[in-house]
Amino acid sequence: AQSVAQPEDQVNVAEGNPLTVKCTYSVSGNPYLFWYVQYPNRGLQFLLKYITGDNLVKGSYGFEAEFNKSQTSFHLKKPSALVSDSALYFCAVREGSSSGGYNKLIFGAGTRLAVHP
Amino acid sequence: DTGVSQDPRHKITKRGQNVTFRCDPISEHNRLYWYRQTLGQGPEFLTYFQNEAQLEKSRLLSDRFSAERPKGSFSTLEIQRTEQGDSAMYLCASSFPSGGANEQFFGPGTRLTVL
Numbered sequence: 001a002q003s004v005a006q007p008e009d010q011v012n013v014a015e016g017n018p019l020t021v022k023c024t025y026s027v028s029g030n031p032y033l034f035w036y037v038q039y040p041n042r043g044l045q046f047l048l049k050y051i052t053g054d055n056l057v058k059g060s061y062g063f064e065a066e067f068n069k070s071q072t073s074f075h076l077k078k079p080s081a082l083v084s085d086s087a088l089y090f091c092a093v094r095e096g097s098s099s100g101g102y103n104k105l106i107f108g109a110g111t112r113l114a115v116h117p
Numbered sequence: 118d119t120g121v122s123q124d125p126r127h128k129i130t131k132r133g134q135n136v137t138f139r140c141d142p143i144s145e146h147n148r149l150y151w152y153r154q155t156l157g158q159g160p161e162f163l164t165y166f167q168n169e170a171q172l173e174k175s176r177l178l179s180d181r182f183s184a185e186r187p188k189g190s191f192s193t194l195e196i197q198r199t200e201q202g203d204s205a206m207y208l209c210a211s212s213f214p215s216g217g218a219n220e221q222f223f224g225p226g227t228r229l230t231v232l
Contacts, residue, residue, distance in 0.1 A: 004159075032218055043121070043208060043223035044160070051218045090159050103148070103173065105221060107159030 002027045004093050006108035013081045013115050021076040021111045023091030032094040033074040034105065035065055037087050044090065050074060061085070081115045088112050119143060121224035123209050129230045130199055137195045138227045142211030149192050150221060151184055153177065154206040166192060167214070199231045 003026045013019045025031055032051050036044040048059025055067045065076045074091060089112075092105040122141045130136050142149050147168050152160035163182070165173040168189040178184075181199075186192040196203055206228050210221035 034220060036223075041225075043225045044210075046220045046222065049218075049220055092159070103165050104150070104162035104175075105152075105160070106162070109157065109159050 002093055002106045004091050004106055004108035006089075006091055006111045008111050009109075010112045010114060013113070015083050015115055015117050016080055019078050019081045019085070019113065019115070021089050021091075021113060023074045023076065023108060024072050025074060025091070025093045026072060027093055031074075033065075033067060034092040034094070035059065035063070035074075035076050036090045036092065036107075038090065038110075039087050047076070047089075081113075083115045083117055086113055086115045121209055121211055121222055123207075123224040123227050125227055126225060127228050127230075129232065131232050132199055132201060134199055135195065135197045136199060136229065137193055138207055138209075138229075140192045140194070140209030140224060142191070142209070143222055144190075145213070146211035146222070147189065147214050148212045148221075149186055150210040150212075151192070151194050152208040152210065154208055154226070155204075160208055163194075196229075199229075201231045204229055204231045 005024045034049045035047040038044050047063050048057050050057050050067045058064045063078050067074050088110045090110050091108045094105050124139045149166045151163040154160040162175050163178050164184050166186040169186050181197045184194045206226045208226045210223045212221045213219045
């Protein structure tokens with residue numbers, strides 16, 4: 001069965017410092033991996049995805065993520081955190097299938113990022 | 118605004134009542150999804166439509182839940198005989214057709230409180 005783990009409930013970072021939000025996954029086939037961000041009282045906003053190709057993917061608002069197949073990880077990173085990055089971050093996985101039969105996203109429980117001035 | 122819209126944004130109801138939520142996807146998206154999110158958890162998949170066809174349903178979708186997308190455009194999610202455990206944020210998302218590589222775009226959600 002597909003699953004996603006976000007081992008940290010909360011990550012605290014000082015503004016200007018690099019940040020990492022961790023994600024590991026489990027799928028039986030090739031994974032499609034996504035990061036979303038959720039601000040209070042708002043829906044999820046797409047940040048970036050890994051489908052195939054280069055293991056380092058770049059996304060919105062200066063975020064990037066590194067796919068590591070051997071460690072089954074897809075950690076979210078940003079070189080310099082902003083206070084405005086404070087939000088709830090979700091990692092999600094979808095099992096890739098040539099038949100197109102797998103469509104649902106499986107989400108982790110989320111990690112709250114707090115960036116302090 | 119051409120994003121995914123949901124109505125209402127908030128719904129408070131008494132246990133045992135029926136409620137219906139509406140989702141309007143991005144117009145050129147033929148795939149539509151419903152998820153449920155409870156406090157402290159990530160969204161959980163409920164059901165998925167491709168055009169008007171409901172192609173996948175989660176075991177979370179008990180027989181009190183029904184979803185429709187009659188003309189392949191907007192969708193409704195109805196909960197009959199609501200229970201306190203139904204209190205959650207109900208999220209709708211839509212996407213372009215693909216083998217699964219396209220990201221899903223989410224609406225703001227409908228927050229349901231069952232008293």
